Amino acid sequence: MTDLFSPDPDDTDDDGVSSGAVRLPLAVRMRPTSVGELVGQRHLLAAGSPLRRLAEGGSGPAGPASVILWGPPGTGKTTLAHVVSKATGRRFVELSAVTAGVKDVRRVMEEARDARDLHRRETVLFLDEIHRFTKAQQDALLPGVENRWVVLVAATTENPSFSVVSPLLSRSLLLTLRPLSDDDIGGLLDRAVADDRGLGGAVALEDDARAHLVRMAGGDARAALTALEAAAGAALDESAERPAPVSLATTERAVDRAAVRYDRAGDQHYDVASALIKSMRGSDVDASLHYLARMLEAGEDPRFVARRIMIAASEDVGMADPSALQTAVAAAQAVAMIGMPEARIILAQAVVHLALAPKSNASYMGINAAVADVRAGLGGPVPPHLRDAHYAGAKKIGHGKGYVYSHDEPLGVASQQYAPDGVDGRDYYQPTDRGFERELTTRLQRLRDILRRR
Incomplete structure (x- = not known):
């Protein structure tokens, strides 16, 4: 039976390119099948690390831990899961949060429990895009993870702190994947050009085209291989020469522009x-x-x-x-x-x-300081002379008594208490000496002197 990720090497066209290129995308055909073929993420694959033990089929007395793989697209989350699937002696079940529901999760858990109890086989459940699961769907995973019916390998492009429920986070190792380096992407392109699973040497990637593909990928292996596949296809159509040269011009025509690395919802x-x-x-x-x-x-x-x-x-x-x-x-x-x-x-x-513009966060800091005092219970009642005196009976209880109308004062500023007793005299606003605020410093000090002259 032909492996899903490797087309039959005898099934080739006249250009020497496997006809598997028609059946499966280059990024899928080049997906690693062992730890040794993995590109990047060396910080997660050190000897003895949880992910390496899982990928190599190790167990030990504590057993492998469930993991949540968090990283941008094209950094190897799905690839790592498929490498784990090659580990001997384990059942591997793959679900997508886009299409799976609670019933699917419960079915997998029951089958995993039976496999463990009846056949002593461990089950690895790969759940792609776990952030798309609702809270109820994620909760359905908890019994299986806690009781080790399954080893969960979940992938997400969104911050798990916001997209994964806390009980599941606490029962799993959170592993952060990094964008691949330019060297990683370049090496992956070179391998795809030469490997029989990829382009099988049917094209020759020129240096400036290679540099352009690396730059466009932005650390995304899938994007790099997809762009290479498009450029290689264009080169094979344009040139009868073999290997067909993949030039910068050909690459730019085949790939309109780099995908912007930005996820509006993530x-x-x-x-x-x-x-x-x-x-x-x-x-x-x-x-x-x-x-x-x-x-x-x-x-x-x-x-x-x-x-x-x-x-x-x-x-x-x-x-x-x-x-x-x-x-x-x-x-x-x-x-x-x-x-x-x-x-x-x-x-x-x-x-x-x-x-x-000149910068000042004085207003921002001022309101933060005032809010902190209010939350601390400081302040007390509004001074009587500032209280509303317009409704019937207000003046009889002292509201408004002694209030000085600012416009009646020579400078338009009345020397009286405005703040409640608990915060009277506190200076929340502290202007900087930058821009227009420099001019406010002197004016503010004069105002405070007048207001507090009592």
């Missing part, structure tokens, strides 16, 4: 948004524009971006440049009226304004 959504905010805060206008472009090119809702910019205008710029918030609000309104693709220009203007 963890990268927050990572890139965070990078945009921190780049504006750090006054790096070029990095700020890069992250803005990355979000918009991935199809992010421009209104979400506009909201983040408005928050940054107050949190990070504040009174150092009061016009920054005006720009941000105007940009948000304009984006709502205009939409993409022109909205990118308006958002870019707002991002540039915030990145280049």
Whole structure:
């Protein structure tokens, strides 16, 4: 029987390329079948590590641990699971959270328990995209994991802290996969070109084309092999020469552009948004524009971006440049009226304004300090002279008595107590010496002197 991941070597066309290329994608044909073929993730595959023991079929008195594999697409989560499936003596069951339900999970658990009790066989359950399971579906996994009916290998592209229930997290090892290095991707491309499971030497990958594929992949092995397959197909169509040269021009024609590494619904959504905010805060206008472009090119809702910019205008710029918030609000309104693709220009203007503006988080720190005091129970009742005196009977109980109307004072500032007794005299707002806030420092001190002259 022909292995799923390796087409029959005798089943080739005139170019020497296995006709398995028609049946299975290159990325599937090149999937490793042993630990030795794995690319990257060496930090998880050291001798004696839980994942290595699992992949090599080791057990020991404690038994292998269930694991949750977390990482971006194309870093080897599914590949690791299939390597585990080759371990001798184990049943391997694969489910996808996209199509499986609670009934499927319970059926697997029952079969695994029977296999353990009747045949002393261990079952490895690979669950792809576990973040798509509801809480109830994930809870159905708990008995099997806790009682070791199955060794769970779950894969997710989303942060398990938010997408996996706590009881399941506590019963599993969380292993973080990293994007592959450029060297890893380059080596994988070279192997795919030469290997009989791949292109079997039917093409010759030129250096600049190879570098372009590595750059486009962004650490994603699947993306690299998919792009190589497209470029190789174009080269074989264009040239009668064998091996057919895969040039940079051929590659660029075959692969329109690099896929933007950004998942609107996943963890990268927050990572890139965070990078945009921190780049504006750090006054790096070029990095700020890069992250803005990355979000918009991935199809992010421009209104979400506009909201983040408005928050940054107050949190990070504040009174150092009061016009920054005006720009941000105007940009948000304009984006709502205009939409993409022109909205990118308006958002870019707002991002540039915030990145280049002087920075102050004094307003942000001021409200945080005030909130901390309120939560600590400080404050006390509103001073009587500030209380509402408009309703019937209010003045009889002292509301408004002694209140000084500020506009009646020569400087328009009345020297009286405004804050409750518990926080009277606290200085929440501490202006910086940057931008317009520098001018506020002197004015603020004069105001505080007048207000507290009592």
